[in-house]
Structures are given as structure tokens and as C-alpha cells.
Amino acid sequence: MSQVGPQVAPAAMVAPHGAPSMSRPDAGTGDPVTARRALIVVAAGSGERLGHGMPKACVDLGGRPILAHVLQRLHGLSRGLDAVVLVLPGDQASYDQLSAVGEQFGVAAGVPVFFTRGGSNRSSSVRAGVECLLSAGAADWDPAASTVLIQDAARAMTPETVYARVFAAVEAGAAAVVPALPVTDTIKRVHPEPHPDTGAEQVEETVPRSSLRAVQTPQGFTLELLQQAFAFIGDLPDAQVEALTDEAMIAEAMGVDVAVVPGSESAVKITTAADLAAAQALLQSSEPVAAGRPVLPRVGIGHDVHAFAVAEEPRDLWLAGLFWPDQQGLTGHSDGDAVAHACCDALFSAAGLGDLGVHFGADTIGTARPELEGASGAQLLAEAARILAAAGFGIGSIAVQFVGRRPKFGPRREEAQQVLSAAAGAPVAISATTSDGLGFTGRGEGILATATAVIYPL
Ligand SMILES: Nc1ccn([C@@H]2O[C@H](COP(=O)(O)OP(=O)(O)OP(=O)(O)O)[C@@H](O)[C@H]2O)c(=O)n1
Numbered sequence: 001m002s003q004v005g006p007q008v009a010p011a012a013m014v015a016p017h018g019a020p021s022m023s024r025p026d027a028g029t030g031d032p033v034t035a036r037r038a039l040i041v042v043a044a045g046s047g048e049r050l051g052h053g054m055p056k057a058c059v060d061l062g063g064r065p066i067l068a069h070v071l072q073r074l075h076g077l078s079r080g081l082d083a084v085v086l087v088l089p090g091d092q093a094s095y096d097q098l099s100a101v102g103e104q105f106g107v108a109a110g111v112p113v114f115f116t117r118g119g120s121n122r123s124s125s126v127r128a129g130v131e132c133l134l135s136a137g138a139a140d141w142d143p144a145a146s147t148v149l150i151q152d153a154a155r156a157m158t159p160e161t162v163y164a165r166v167f168a169a170v171e172a173g174a175a176a177v178v179p180a181l182p183v184t185d186t187i188k189r190v191h192p193e194p195h196p197d198t199g200a201e202q203v204e205e206t207v208p209r210s211s212l213r214a215v216q217t218p219q220g221f222t223l224e225l226l227q228q229a230f231a232f233i234g235d236l237p238d239a240q241v242e243a244l245t246d247e248a249m250i251a252e253a254m255g256v257d258v259a260v261v262p263g264s265e266s267a268v269k270i271t272t273a274a275d276l277a278a279a280q281a282l283l284q285s286s287e288p289v290a291a292g293r294p295v296l297p298r299v300g301i302g303h304d305v306h307a308f309a310v311a312e313e314p315r316d317l318w319l320a321g322l323f324w325p326d327q328q329g330l331t332g333h334s335d336g337d338a339v340a341h342a343c344c345d346a347l348f349s350a351a352g353l354g355d356l357g358v359h360f361g362a363d364t365i366g367t368a369r370p371e372l373e374g375a376s377g378a379q380l381l382a383e384a385a386r387i388l389a390a391a392g393f394g395i396g397s398i399a400v401q402f403v404g405r406r407p408k409f410g411p412r413r414e415e416a417q418q419v420l421s422a423a424a425g426a427p428v429a430i431s432a433t434t435s436d437g438l439g440f441t442g443r444g445e446g447i448l449a450t451a452t453a454v455i456y457p458l
């Protein structure tokens with residue numbers, strides 16, 4: 001199992017005031033939430049019926065692997081997710097490709113993402129996902145109060161509303177929940193054996209369709225039921241496990257009620273070439289380029305200034321996500337990381353989402369976002385990237401220029417770029433200059449950072 005999480009800086013680089021807890025306060029009481037939410041995406045299937053000669057989750061859909069579309073649709077929900085587990089194909093190339101997609105999502109969305117390899121059938125892949133989740137920390141969760149959703153990577157276009165419905169139904173008291181749509185075709189059962197002379201299948205009966213439902217994913221369960229379910233099927237022979245085409249079947253076999261919530265026409269399972277073409281069409285119809293309009297990038301600008309603290313009030317210097325030993329720090333409510341803050345401002349500006357003050361000002365953090373109290377510049381940048389993603393924007397790149405007499409950026413430019421790029425989930429380029437002795441930067445009273453960002457609609 002490997003992990004990427006919202007904590008982007010190596011431990012030594014995390015702000016001295018401690019990492020902010022990303023746990024959610026209860027909206028009503030402000031108490032920490034004990035009910036947890038996790039999502040397991042099973043993406044280990046071979047995709048034989050699709051026939052692309054590679055695991056289905058790796059197959060290209062509109063320029064990105066199928067798995068990326070699942071994650072892209074989760075950004076609005078991501079603040080409420082405590083963990084995402086991706087169950088990936090066993091071969092190294094596919095594993096590397098898809099885990100990179102997952103890592104990018106984890107950084108942008110601020111969600112801990114864990115990876116494991118799947119098994120030879122769907123149930124064994126789901127089991128691997130549950131085991132990964134437990135060893136990633138869910139073993140300490142309250143199992144009756146925590147909800148786990150299982151999603152097929154193959155249902156790449158499932159809208160976020162369906163996830164929200166399933167979470168809501170489990171949290172309202174159902175131990176097992178499936179999303180489903182009424183069946184619109186007439187359904188007939190055929191005889192097990194074809195006609196002896198013609199070889200054609202023979203209809204045995206017509207099944208009344210009013211009570212039939214076509215079941216989709218994500219399927220939701222309490223963590224407690226999911227653990228019991230895998231203990232329940234633990235000793236079954238492989239053939240019987242193969243026959244379990246979804247997890248709700250195990251709950252049914254255990255005598256647990258399974259609730260149904262509305263699914264979505266968009267949540268089609270990409271199984272055949274025709275399904276992939278349908279998903280492609282759906283994707284195009286939901287993107288502006290289909291209407292003949294080009295998808296233009298957006299640019300933003302950000303600017304931040306901080307004064308150096310006076311010698312009588314020493315502070316550590318944090319700049320561009322790095323700790324600078326033996327240097328007097330900057331004043332400010334925050335850690336004073338003007339380079340990271342300018343990047344955040346450029347992102348908000350590009351997305352038309354206001355500025356740093358709106359999202360991370362002392363008032364906001366004091367009221368709506370207490371978990372960001374004491375957050376470092378790099379952590380704020382990761383959070384800004386998550387906010388953009390939730391608003392439907394990806395980040396192309398950020399360029400930031402530092403103006404000041406000290407510290408000297410050259411020797412640590414690469415290191416700083418790496419830290420900020422990891423935080424933003426996109427390339428961040430840093431340049432630095434002095435101001436020829438002029439102005440407050442020239443006199444060494446403070447520093448200035450100016451950033452530009454290019455973003456694009458997802
Ligand atoms: N051993 C398996 C089999 C399936 N799955 C996942 O379960 C979902 C539903 O499976 P399906 O659509 O049947 O995918 P494949 O098994 O890849 O398809 P095929 O049967 O055509 O090979 C997919 O997201 C798939 O990646 C999995 O994680 N591990």
C-alpha cells in the first residue's frame with residue numbers, strides 16, 4: 001500500500017506551528033466528526049470485453065484514462081472524504097500510470113489516497129480495497145458510524161449526485177444501499193439449453209419488469225457490514241465468489257436489507273466498444289467545445305508583500321514552502337510565505353473566486369475554516385488547488401517572481417519548485433530578482449512576490 005495525502009511537504013518542511021488537522025468539524029456542534037467517509041474505486045479489471053489490450057481503467061477517454069474521469073467527478077465531495085482507495089491492476093506500467101492519476105487527485109482535492117493491487121475477480125479486488133482501507137487507518141474508525149462506497153472505475157461518468165445520494169442513505173440508517181434505474185426493455189428468461197435442432201435460444205418466460213431495477217455503483221455500506229460481508233464469504237469456493245457480481249449480493253445473502261436510491265443514465269458501465277463510444281459522446285456533449293466554442297485557458301495574477309520582523313521579535317523564515325535556517329522571518333498573521341500566498345492569489349484570480357483574504361483571511365479561518373489555523377504556505381496552496389478543482393478548474397502552471405535582497409533563491413530554487421509544484425499539483429516556476437537597492441525590497445525592509453497562473457475548465 002502506498003499513499004499520497006494533503007500533506008505535501010516532507011515532515012522537516014512543515015510549518016513550525018504544526019500541520020492543520022483536516023478533520024471536519026460538525027456543522028451544528030463544532031465537535032469533531034466520528035462518522036467517516038471512504039471511497040474504494042475498483043480499477044483492476046482486465047477490460048477483455050473492451051478489447052484494448054490493456055486494463056480498462058487505463059483506456060483513453062477524451063485524452064485521459066478512464067479512471068481519471070471517476071476522480072474528476074468527485075471534487076465537490078472531496079472535502080467530506082476521509083480516504084480514497086484505488087484498487088489498481090497488477091502490472092507495473094498500469095499501476096504506475098494510474099497511481100500518478102490518483103496522486104494528482106489527492107494533492108488537488110486534499111484527500112488521502114491509498115493504492116493497492118486488485119485480484120483475479122471483482123470480489124477479491126474489493127476485498128483488497130477494504131483491507132487497504134483498514135490498514136490505512138480505518139481500523140480505528142467507528143465501524144457502525146462510518147460509510148464506505150464501492151465504485152466501478154468502469155462507471156466513469158457517474159455524476160457526483162449519485163455518490164451524494166448513496167452516502168446520505170447510508171448515513172440515514174441503511175446498512176447497504178445501491179443506486180439503480182428502472183428497466184425499460186422487456187426482459188425474458190431463456191432456457192438453459194438452446195433448441196436441439198436450430199441451436200437458437202428459446203424463451204422460457206417473460207419476467208414482469210415493473211419490479212426490476214438495473215443496479216449501478218457506487219454501492220454504499222457501513223464499514224461494519226462490509227467487514228462482516230467479507231468475513232461471511234471468506235470460506236466460499238472461488239466459483240461462488242466469481243458469481244458475486246456486486247457487493248450488495250453478499251448483504252442479501254446475509255439477510256441484510258438493501259435500500260435502493262435513484263441512479264443515473266450517465267452512470268453506464270463501459271464494457272464494450274459501443275459503451276466507450278457512448279461515454280465519449282456524453283463527454284463531448286457536456287463540454288463547451290462540442291458547441292463549437294473553444295475551451296480557453298484563464299489567467300490570473302497574485303501579489304503579496306511581507307515586512308521582515310524586527311530583531312527584537314525573532315521569527316523563523318518560511319518562504320516558497322521551505323524553511324530557511326538562520327534568517328530573520330517575516331511578519332504577518334500567517335507564516336508570511338509571500339511566494340506561496342501570491343500563487344494562491346493568482347489561482348483565485350484566474351478562477352474568479354476572489355482572493356486569499358476571502359478563503360484564508362483571519363476572519364474566514366477564525367469562523368468557517370478553523371482547521372486551517374496555522375496552515376503553512378504550501379498547505380494553503382494545496383487547499384487553493386482543491387478549491388479550484390471543486391469549482392471545476394485544473395491548473396496548467398504557475399509562475400512566481402520573488403523580489404528581495406534575501407534569501408538567495410538560486411541554490412534552493414529546484415527544491416522550492418518541487419515543494420510548491422507538489423502542493424499545487426501542477427508545475428510552479430520560481431524566479432527571483434533584487435530591485436537594485438530601490439524601494440522597501442531594496443532597503444531590505446521586506447519582500448514582494450508576484451505570481452501568474454494559467455488554469456483551464458475541467
Ligand atoms: N479482477 C477485477 C475485475 C473487475 N474489477 C473492476 O470491477 C469493475 C467492473 O468490472 P468489469 O466492467 O467487468 O471490468 P473488467 O473485468 O475489466 O471487464 P471484462 O470482464 O470485460 O474483462 C471495473 O471497474 C473493474 O476494473 C476489478 O477491480 N478487479
Ligand SMILES: C[C@](O)(CO)[C@H](O)COP(=O)(O)O
Pocket residue numbers: 122152214215216217245246247269
Ligand atoms: C457492480 C455492477 O456494476 C453493478 O451493476 C456490476 O455487477 C459489475 O459487473 P461486472 O460483471 O463485474 O462488470
